[in-house]
Amino acid sequence: MTDTPPRTRIQQRNRETILGAALEVFSQHGFRGATLDQIAQAAGLSKPNLLYYFPSKEAMHEALLAGLMDTWLAPLRALDPGGEPLDEILGYVHRKLLLSRDFPRESRLFANEILQGAERIRPTLEGELKTLVDQTAAVISGWAREGRIAPVDPYHLIFSIWALTQHYADFDVQVRAVLGPGKDDPFDGADRYLATLFSRLLTP
Amino acid sequence: MTDTPPRTRIQQRNRETILGAALEVFSQHGFRGATLDQIAQAAGLSKPNLLYYFPSKEAMHEALLAGLMDTWLAPLRALDPGGEPLDEILGYVHRKLLLSRDFPRESRLFANEILQGAERIRPTLEGELKTLVDQTAAVISGWAREGRIAPVDPYHLIFSIWALTQHYADFDVQVRAVLGPGKDDPFDGADRYLATLFSRLLTP
DNA sequence: CGTGCCCCTGACCGTTTGGTCAAATGTTTT
């Protein structure tokens, strides 16, 4: 909708550099807590130069959120209604956890946004996201009705998958503080634990 | 440690008013995003008056966090190593969920803090919290070894309880956006769902 | 080799920020 086609190579490169730096800063401090100077320094560019590529601080934030929703919803879209129920759900959990591991900054950006009222993305939540969840919930309910998985509230099932997987990205600091240093990656342990958890929950 | 004994009634009243307003603002915008003017307006006091009771914006934030940790850890401390394992854990889940329902602002304040690096409370996480979790994990491991609950990684079990219960406070906007309006309270559904989830996970 | 366009920057602007201070107003004590 608000697509800005990159005319030259250098434009594309700098836009990406700026968005990368903005992601770093926004995800750590939230929108209001982030400053253009921080982003400029992280990007290695001057502040006026940022504003040559983006009309405002808010435009950078919007660009990030817009690009994020697709990535974020992809694993849920990939859930196959024709597949084996338990495999599909466990696969979704696994993919979502990988997303948290590989894109923690995106996860925190999203968390910051929701936490602070989600005023910039509430329409998307109530529209696109709700629709997708409703569809998936119907599929899961169908599986339960057919006895292929144990009966569960499909909405809370989805919420629990989000909560559990995103926790390891958003609360990474706390997880590592509690586990202590040196141990192997929290995500490995989480992967096994979550597979067990949802298997026991859903096996009829 | 940094206790400031309230000398007069009016001091105590105003301190509480200010902390309440600060909680409201900090939990919505994060530390850097919150302004003294916002807090002053929410408290119905003038900005210099705030700084008569607290030396700085940061002091208000610290006072809130200090008061928060006790409340937050109380349900975990209340877990009885001598009790019936499943009841104890389900009880803990229930108490933690009630905390999320009744103190969502506190939950979001904490979430904001962790999300943004937890620099102000990392010592507490690595000290007091880690110690308490280590003890509880040992208790749970003991229960599992005795065959009184199914074998699980106790640390990830605790993380999952935190993630699931706090999700309903921190991501409240998203939960309600997806569920749509009118339905009954998300916390009621969550309470039943979480009881089922952890029963199926832990029953040997 | 110059002309035109895209890229970049130092200097600057108005506003908001956290915080200070002297003075005014309450309140308590004697």
Next chain:
DNA sequence: AAAACATTTGACCAAACGGTCAGGGGCACG
């Protein structure tokens, strides 16, 4: 009622904020 103390505030400040702008470099293409 006056002295002593606690509370409150308008005016103010330096720094940081998001954003603007005129102009200077660099690069492509004739």
